[in-house]
Amino acid sequence: MSFAMPCPRCQCVLDLDDEEKTHRAWCPNCGARFIANEPGLSPAQVEELRRRESDRRVPREQRPRSDAVRFEVEAPATALKVHGWFTLGCGILLGTVGVLFAVLFADDPEFHKAEKATRGEVLLVAGMQLAQGLCGVVTGTVMVVGAHNLTRFERIGWVKAAAVVGMLPVVTGCCLLGIPVGVWTLRLLNRPEVHERFDRRAAPPESVL
Known part of the structure; x- marks a missing residue:
C-alpha cells in the first residue's frame, strides 16, 4: 500500500510505499533524502499540492546529476x-x-x-x-x-x-x-x-x- 507526502525541500508530492515509512526516502525532483515518518496526506491535500507542484518543480538542468x-x-x-x-x-x-x-x-x-x-x-x-x-x-x-x-x-x-x-x-x-x-x-x-x-x-x- 502506498501513501503520499510532500518532499520537505521542494514540496513535490511523492508516492511512497509503506516500507519507506521511518526509512530514508529520496526525492527524484530535487535529490533530497529524508525520513518518511508521516502517515501521509489526504486526497484533498494531495490534489492541492499537485496543483502547486508545477510552479515549484526544479528545472531539469538544475537537478543534481x-x-x-x-x-x-x-x-x-x-x-x-x-x-x-x-x-x-x-x-x-x-x-x-x-x-x-x-x-x-x-x-x-x-x-x-x-x-x-x-x-x-x-x-x-x-x-x-x-x-x-x-x-x-x-x-x-x-x-x-x-x-x-x-x-x-x-x-x-x-x-x-x-x-x-x-x-x-x-x-x-x-x-x-x-x-x-x-x-x-x-x-x-x-x-x-x-x-x-x-x-x-x-x-x-x-x-x-
Missing part, C-alpha cells in the same frame, strides 16, 4: 580497489616468505656456511620482509576500504587517506600504479559536485514533522 557523478567515481574507485588488492596480496606474500625464511634457514648451519651469514643476519632479513609484508597488508586494506567508501560517498577523509597511502612505495613496484591512481582520486574529490555528494551523505536526514 547523481547518476553522472556516481558514474564518474566508478573508474577511479575500481582502480583504487585493484591497487589495494594487489598491495594486500603482495603484503601477504612477502610476510609469508619472511616467516618461511626464518623458519627454514635461521638455524641451518649449512645455509649459514654457504651464504656466510649468521643467525642474526638471517633473522634480520626475515624480519624486514615480514615488516614490509605487514605494511602492505595495512595499506592494501586502507585502499580497499577507501575505494568502497568512494563508491558509497562516505568518509571522504578515509578516501583521501587511501589515495595518499596508495602513492607510497610500501611494496616494490606498487607505487608505479599508485601514483596516477592516487592523483586521479584526489583530483576527483576536489570537484564541487563530488564533494557535495559526500556532504549530503554525511548530513543527517531531514525529518518531516
